[in-house]
Amino acid sequence: MTHTYTNKNKQTSPSEESIISYLCENTNFLIENRSLLKEIMIPHLLESNMSSLIERQVEILREENSELENNFEKYKNTSMQKSILRKNIFNFFLESYSVENVTEYTKLVHLFFDRYFDASYIRVYIFDNKIQYKKGNLSFERKDSKLRFMFTEIFSRSKPLCSSLQTEQLQMLFDADAEKIQSNLLIPIEHSGFECLLALGSNKNGQFGIGDDLDLLVFVSKLAVFKLKNLLID
Numbered sequence: 001m002t003h004t005y006t007n008k009n010k011q012t013s014p015s016e017e018s019i020i021s022y023l024c025e026n027t028n029f030l031i032e033n034r035s036l037l038k039e040i041m042i043p044h045l046l047e048s049n050m051s052s053l054i055e056r057q058v059e060i061l062r063e064e065n066s067e068l069e070n071n072f073e074k075y076k077n078t079s080m081q082k083s084i085l086r087k088n089i090f091n092f093f094l095e096s097y098s099v100e101n102v103t104e105y106t107k108l109v110h111l112f113f114d115r116y117f118d119a120s121y122i123r124v125y126i127f128d129n130k131i132q133y134k135k136g137n138l139s140f141e142r143k144d145s146k147l148r149f150m151f152t153e154i155f156s157r158s159k160p161l162c163s164s165l166q167t168e169q170l171q172m173l174f175d176a177d178a179e180k181i182q183s184n185l186l187i188p189i190e191h192s193g194f195e196c197l198l199a200l201g202s203n204k205n206g207q208f209g210i211g212d213d214l215d216l217l218v219f220v221s222k223l224a225v226f227k228l229k230n231l232l233i234d
Contacts, residue, residue, distance in 0.1 A: 121201030
């Protein structure tokens with residue numbers, strides 16, 4: 001059976017969208033109208049010869065199946081990596097539980113963030129008017145200091161800030177290491193009048209971003225800082 005279209009038919013013929021919609025809603029249409037299958041031919045994209053509709057459908061199904069397999073492998077690998085990371089976090093807190101020296105603890109925290117989050121640079125700023133102390137990665141600053149004023153908005157929002165720092169801010173936080181940093185993360189931590197700013201820097205571009213990994217990093221950071229607070233009080 002051959003379907004012939006006149007000029008009048010062409011002017012009133014349905015759009016591609018309506019045809020697609022109709023075929024999707026009536027999946028048995030080609031089965032019930034088998035004569036159309038003899039006329040439908042789809043050219044190969046890379047060759048001049050023709051292929052049948054069923055060959056093209058099989059090709060599409062294979063492509064979709066391959067994509068599903070790849071996505072599954074990515075999901076499996078990501079899930080495995082997160083499981084390993086959670087285990088390492090647990091081991092880190094077990095190890096840090098017995099540390100009673102502030103200097104040793106800050107070194108342990110630095111090694112942990114560097115190994116598992118590629119944060120080669122870490123600074124911990126605690127804002128307190130009573131204590132004046134600066135050693136290694138840990139520094140106490142007054143609550144009315146320029147540094148605290150510079151990051152007032154971060155504490156107001158109480159949310160981490162990813163790679164949005166200006167040159168002056170990087171220099172204030174990381175000193176001589178500022179030029180080496182390709183991506184950065186600021187985490188404001190407040191609890192019972194205790195204010196802390198955790199600054200992380202990485203040699204990698206785009207190391208820190210919004211998502212599950214960031215949520216986990218913020219969670220670990222808060223626990224680590226609270227442990228540090230207890231060491232300082234004791």
